[in-house]
């Protein structure tokens with residue numbers, strides 16, 4: 001039995017949360033010891049660049065845009081500046097993060113550009129098409145699936161929920177064929193940083209300083225969130 005089998009059973013009957021089902025194939029791909037190293041590395045790169053970009057970005061909210069339009073005294077949509085038409089709510093670089101923002105954007109674009117995908121019509125089930133995706137040359141089929149799931153999550157703003165367990169000793173032989181290194185998981189309402197409760201407990205019990213560090217990180221996160229909200233309310 002491989003990891004994907006174990007995981008799909010674990011979902012069981014309980015309610016799922018947004019993106020969870022989509023993420024499963026991606027998580028399985030990342031945690032499967034059979035996944036070719038290069039394949040895994042490409043998808044991991046995509047995830048890390050996405051998270052770098054997100055750290056360097058701040059959203060331009062509807063609220064901010066509306067305030068700006070009010071400030072400019074623009075009431076009719078016809079008078080909205082050309083640059084804002086079509087995509088008025090694009091993210092922008094955080095102050096001082098211009099370089100990091102652009103670099104991560106460029107990396108994401110170039111990682112994606114390297115893929116050539118071909119849809120393969122496979123069969124139908126109750127009239128629904130079953131389409132499989134093949135990648136050109138050396139890239140594997142499972143990589144194509146993982147990529148498409150990642151793009152699906154990314155389009156819904158959920159890619160940052162795909163995370164690596166924070167416990168450096170994860171997974172400590174949970175599965176006989178477990179990969180080396182911490183497992184990937186999809187962030188849910190009850191688990192933010194660890195793929196399991198066991199890992200969370202291990203992490204905090206193994207080193208009392210970790211608890212302090214974690215608390216400090218969470219404080220910083222909340223402070224950043226607070227500042228972000230304040231910025232949103234500022235008049236441009």
Ligand SMILES: [Zn+2]
Nearest residue numbers: 165170195199
């Ligand atoms: Zn873990």
